[in-house]
């Protein structure tokens with residue numbers, strides 16, 4: 017299809033898109049470099065030394081505790097000492113970890129998922145702006161009108177642009193994910209370890225990457241649809257800003273004031289975490305602490321399926337709106 | 349002759365902030381194949397609205413339109429490849445070069461890329477084609493717009509105010525180019541308010557005022573129908589003007605007296621004037637039939653002739669029915 021070819025080329029010719037990609041890659045490179053230099057490889061001798069230091073620390077803690085414990089046997093109720101003695105627990109060896117006495121080291125298995133979230137977040141934000149600008153700048157400069165005097169089927173024009181955007185974003189997502197995984201692997205080899213990686217772990221990491229890709233696509237497409245509805249890049253950026261400021265900061269304040277239980281459920285960062293980590297537990301800050309067993313430990317769990325459905329629903333709704341609107345509204 | 353463009357009963361009301369604004373009010377238009385057709389009207393009379401509607405960019409309230417024999421907007425996808433158009437001021441992505449802009453359009457229209465250089469050459473942008481459109485002057489953007497319309501090598505070329513922003517040389521080049529394209533069999537329809545231009549290059553015209561057609565037909569016929577048979581008379585002795593005016597009024601001619609001449613209207617035979625005056629020993633030194641030009645006709649029909657000491661507002665054109673639809 018000739019229109020597909022035209023849109024694919026248009027995407028590559030856009031300078032803003034190139035710059036945004038450069039910025040994204042640079043950000044990831046800076047983060048990788050920082051991670052690289054803040055970690056070190058540790059050998060057996062270092063570990064042994066750290067274990068010894070942890071042992072020593074443990075002995076000391078036990079000694080302090082014994083002294084305190086003797087005092088606690090004699091204190092009277094109601095004095096400040098008695099207050100201190102409510103937490104009169106004997107230290108355990110497992111409370112004191114050898115890592116505390118070692119230089120930081122980069123374990124691939126432990127660090128991959130949190131750092132993949134960083135990748136997904138950065139590329140998703142860039143994807144939003146790319147998506148918005150890809151169609152928004154076309155509208156605001158009048159280039160869209162020129163194009164429509166060549167291709168009067170408006171739904172097809174918008175659909176092609178959207179499909180081409182999704183294609184490029186997928187490519188960008190896959191390539192940057194590959195680079196990011198490679199970089200983390202390299203850091204682990206040089207500044208840490210790649211221990212404990214099984215086929216199952218790899219599969220799980222792969223799925224995390226896929227969910228990251230899903231997030232990137234959704235953000236890019238939502239940016240595109242908002243800019244298309246508003247016929248200006250600025251509309252999408254404005255909506256994004258409004259959602260972050262009013263919808264998140266404002267909402268947090270209001271929900272806190274109203275003491276809404278589990279208000280984390282209504283906040284985007286929690287959903288972002290739920291999506292990327294497969295689930296996220298929201299606690300209740302306003303739980304009833306009056307009962308004899310202390311605060312009731314009730315939590316709500318956000319699942320990636322739930323969050324994914326919301327994401328999909330919003331995207332589909334915006335798509336319906338955007339396509340209906342381009343069909344109906346005058347281009348003038 | 350077949351019509352390549354037909355419009356009947358076209359109506360469009362914009363829903364604007366200050367209330368509905370009727371832009372087209374039962375507009376009609378016909379353009380025959382092979383012609384250069386001028387589309388004239390004052391600012392805000394509905395020219396651009398007509399062209400946008402034809403191209404499917406806006407939805408009319410009612411009316412029938414046909415392009416190259418196909419009913420539009422329904423059949424627009426079939427005919428759009430043969431209709432090259434620029435609407436309003438040319439609008440392109442400012443950060444792309446002329447080359448990129450046309451190349452992308454050629455792709456979108458499934459045309460060979462070789463056409464790009466051909467079109468740029470034709471409008472004189474070859475040497476600047478690699479520069480960003482943002483850096484172009486208005487006239488250069490206008491040339492690029494014309495190039496984009498020509499890219500399709502269309503049967504029908506629709507140009508909205510193509511001379512906008514062009515230098516005198518550019519206007520002449522545009523005129524020559526249109527003559528050449530027309531000679532090559534292309535039908536050209538151009539809107540303009542530069543009337544001298546239209547009179548020079550157009551075979552026929554449509555004049556629009558407040559969304560309605562007020563005159564149409566071959567240029568010569570429109571001029572004929574609206575020429576007022578005016579005659580300017582000067583006498584050898586200026587002091588005789590008053591008595592000459594009285595004599596002519598007596599002979600049934602309507603006379604306007606000016607300091608140094610008389611202006612007679614509805615004079616069929618100028619010779620009569622000199623005879624009547626000579627009988628009273630009043631000798632004519634000049635007797636000039638005044639031919640109306642398109643500008644006069646335009647100003648008369650649209651009621652947009654300037655009135656001294658009054659700032660005319662854009663929507664103050666005369667209602668068509670007060671003029672009577674002509675030709």
Ligand SMILES: Nc1ncnc2c1ncn2[C@@H]1O[C@H](COP(=O)(O)OP(=O)(O)O)[C@@H](O)[C@H]1O
Pocket residue numbers: 348362363364369370371389390391392393394395396397398
């Ligand atoms: N998008 C629009 N919204 C509201 N009114 C419009 C719009 N476009 C044009 N108009 C109005 O319609 C009338 C005709 O405009 P237009 O067709 O652009 O005139 P022309 O091209 O002959 O100068 C004008 O009164 C103008 O203000």
Ligand SMILES: [Mg+2]
Pocket residue numbers: 395396397436508
């Ligand atoms: Mg106009």
